[in-house]
Amino acid sequence: MEPFLDRLRRGPAILGDGAWGTMLFERGLPTGDAPERVCLERPGLLTEIAGLYLEAGAEVVTTNTFGANPERLGLHGLAGELERICHAAVAAVREAVGERAWVSGSIGPTGKLLAPLGDLDAAVASTGFGRQAAALAVAGADLLCVETMTDLAEAELAVRAARAAAPRLPVVATMSFEATRRGFFTVMGNSPKQAAARLAAARADAVGANCGDGAAMAGIVRELRANGPLPVAVRPNAGLPTLANGALVYPESPETMAARVPELLAAGVSLLGGCCGTTPAHVRALRRALDTLV
Numbered sequence: 001m002e003p004f005l006d007r008l009r010r011g012p013a014i015l016g017d018g019a020w021g022t023m024l025f026e027r028g029l030p031t032g033d034a035p036e037r038v039c040l041e042r043p044g045l046l047t048e049i050a051g052l053y054l055e056a057g058a059e060v061v062t063t064n065t066f067g068a069n070p071e072r073l074g075l076h077g078l079a080g081e082l083e084r085i086c087h088a089a090v091a092a093v094r095e096a097v098g099e100r101a102w103v104s105g106s107i108g109p110t111g112k113l114l115a116p117l118g119d120l121d122a123a124v125a126s127t128g129f130g131r132q133a134a135a136l137a138v139a140g141a142d143l144l145c146v147e148t149m150t151d152l153a154e155a156e157l158a159v160r161a162a163r164a165a166a167p168r169l170p171v172v173a174t175m176s177f178e179a180t181r182r183g184f185f186t187v188m189g190n191s192p193k194q195a196a197a198r199l200a201a202a203r204a205d206a207v208g209a210n211c212g213d214g215a216a217m218a219g220i221v222r223e224l225r226a227n228g229p230l231p232v233a234v235r236p237n238a239g240l241p242t243l244a245n246g247a248l249v250y251p252e253s254p255e256t257m258a259a260r261v262p263e264l265l266a267a268g269v270s271l272l273g274g275c276c277g278t279t280p281a282h283v284r285a286l287r288r289a290l291d292t293l294v
Helices: 004-010 021-026 037-041 043-056 070-074 079-097 122-139 152-165 192-201 214-226 254-258 261-267 280-293
Strands: 060-062 102-107 143-149 171-175 178-180 183-185 206-210 232-235 242-244 247-249 269-272
Touching: 004 269, 021 043, 037 043, 037 079, 043 060, 043 079, 043 280, 060 079, 070 079, 070 122, 079 102, 079 122, 102 122, 122 143, 122 152, 143 152, 152 171, 152 192, 171 192, 171 232, 178 214, 183 214, 192 206, 192 214, 206 214, 206 269, 214 232, 214 261, 254 280, 261 269, 261 280
Parallel strands: 060 102, 102 143, 143 171, 171 206, 206 232, 232 269
Antiparallel strands: 178 183, 242 247
8 A cells, every 4th residue: 555644645535444442342342341352352353343444445444452551451450461462453453454454553541640630650651652652563553543632741742652662653643622612622621723733743743633523523623724734634423422221322323424524624634534433334424425525
């Protein structure tokens, strides 16, 4: 395949995959367990899901390594398995997609607050992110995606650590913003304007937003584009979830999500996919919309 960054900069917009947690829970992942355990115990399940997303039209398929950092894995006694988990996750996706899609190594937040707000030392967090990025790179990922960040300081740490540990891989960095009366902000108070500037300074190759309401994404894209030079990636949820019979339900249909594609393209999005609640059906609808418009 063409190098990811060349294609991202050249256009047209690239289509990513959808949710992994949603697909794993549908297939029996117990609530409260580490999704990354599947990499070691049921890698064939990951290959199956990756194949479904490829078949739906995804050009970028994500690894099941969102929580594969020492802090999160340590909660489940898996910190010592970080490298094995990352290698198994990349191998499972690669088995399904071969060279027909780029494999994106997912790097999520630690789940802890950095000092002085919390007790996580920045150097410890950086070391963990670097370890994860290095493992994903050695395993053969085509790019790294630092995602679902709400603390810009943590996002910067992760991007810089990924850059140092895997200097040859492109790094996409996305934050989770919410619409407020004052504009778009993360729960830690970071704006798209701040994210665009600081993530570019940390040497991300693309910036963006994920895990939010799709109705807000075009506005976030416009702010990111207005405040920085980098390509923009978005992966919205399938609407805002509600609780029904003890389970989270995401209300947005594939058709509803796909109807937002023209506005997102007009706003300047370069990489588009889905987050929580999205499925291969959502990706297939996005594929049809993109093929119609570009």
